Amino acid sequence: MSEIAPQSPITPSVAPEADPRSLATRQRLLETAGEHFGERGFAGATIREICKQADANIAAVHYHFGDKAGLYAATLAHAREQSGPRVMGATPGEMTWQQLSALPPAVRLREFLLAMLRRVLDKGKPHWHTQLWLHEMVNPTRELDNVVDSSIRPQWEGLRAIVRELTGLPDDDERVWLSTCSIVAQVLLYKHGSAVMARLYAGSPAQAFSPDRPLHEHELRLLAEHICSFSLGGLARLRADRQDAEPVTETTSTPTDPSTQQSKEHPC
Amino acid sequence: MSEIAPQSPITPSVAPEADPRSLATRQRLLETAGEHFGERGFAGATIREICKQADANIAAVHYHFGDKAGLYAATLAHAREQSGPRVMGATPGEMTWQQLSALPPAVRLREFLLAMLRRVLDKGKPHWHTQLWLHEMVNPTRELDNVVDSSIRPQWEGLRAIVRELTGLPDDDERVWLSTCSIVAQVLLYKHGSAVMARLYAGSPAQAFSPDRPLHEHELRLLAEHICSFSLGGLARLRADRQDAEPVTETTSTPTDPSTQQSKEHPC
DNA sequence: GCCCGTTTGAAACGTACGATTCAAACGCGT
């Protein structure tokens, strides 16, 4: 009586074709799972909680998705396809990729950063797709490869193209990679280090940017502005010293003096 | 028979004064716990594993530290005191804070970054103190306040002082905070996003900097060099536009495209 | 040498969670 394989197809994988509340349940599970996984990550979320909030039974998860990992994979796929067309957070109020590509790269960088900041810092439902791979970033699961290829890399390439334009460096220059990295890092810290930054910022002049509570639109813009400006400066310097592995030079030597030196040795 | 308080003092907190193997066990537990917590974080580590590797009994943990949280707190305190004197990873081969303070700020920035990179990227025992609060950063526990105040903030202030010197901005300028943030972010991404970066970097010109395996000394230096250079550029730009909230300006105008148009409609 | 607080060892308990089972309910084709 204790056969291994029960009787169910375990993972239909494709929608089981026109069922009254089956699809509804499946859908509800995906939505709810998205929220939970987005908030707490794969390990942190429990299928019990998800099922309770989705008004579904635990058995439904196993029927539709096989197991927790299957639900997670399906949730990622679901999030992927329903936010597929948008690029870099082109939520309703924002620009499309088409519009952006007409603008100068420096402006595009700022828009990119603003959109990314919005999605990264916004807690809650609208952007749980982003929240999902932010968790995947810190606590990778077996789904990471998919997430990187289908969600992260496109945006990475978008930013890298901007960096390439801004620096004029060839595509295969490693500094383009490193700089792209430097830029996204500035955004991501506010997510991955929010608890620490909140405490460091507490009571400081930068208090308004403390990332523990939702940032207001105004602060979000200022933050994007700072990161954009800082990054443009970094990229400008990148163009300056073309020779590789050159140690720290005399740029910005004297500290508190207001002299106008900002870049002396720029050949271009 | 089921009294609440057993009979033990639960948390001696101070060393129980000259005991043959008691101190030894306590010490062994602290060391092993440090490694485990550093590798997997508080939630990821199990006291069973720790005890097994430390050749101690689970009851010993309860006796010496009360519970898992107590062991964790003690581990943090232990790590703190035994790496207290050093500042920003002044491991044997590196400079002391004293020596550094004599150098120009740009050089100090580079040394700071190199030391930080070393500690952040180095997996394994020597730097599990740093690894410990890197975990605390992403998955905060009740100990976070202590960690921030006693471990993170001193180094933050050190870096902030360098930024202040490099920009000449007053102490209470929020841009100093934001820029300090931008700098540490570049280092931390290689830790918190290592899995993703490894995949993005795979097969790219920046392949050598893929943070999934230990970086060689040479790559570590190049990485520090890049972050330093990029950051100096960002800081230099910060000095340039003194007026606040100024939108993207003409610096590093579009290279591959000759048009000089930039921000048009930005009231921000 | 004996008493008593301290420390250790081995086992058990309680809980949270994912996975499993199985029968009942449902819906569709005939």
Place this chain on the structure above:
DNA sequence: ACGCGTTTGAATCGTACGTTTCAAACGGGC
């Protein structure tokens, strides 16, 4: 209306943990 594959509900199992218990072992002070 009937039978059969599909879906759901409720209960149960197995495992991994942290925690607790309690008696045995230890060691210094009388």
